[in-house]
Amino acid sequence: HGFMPIVVEAVKLPNYISWISNKLNE
Incomplete structure (x- = not known):
């Protein structure tokens, strides 16, 4: 269950x- x-x-x-990296690259 765990x-x-x-x-x-x-x-x-x-x-x-990956999402953070994309945000930082914008």
Whole structure:
């Protein structure tokens, strides 16, 4: 049951970093 949040975070973190990078590059 505690496995899914780990997977979600593993997917969200790179996407979040990419989003921040795009914002900084604008």
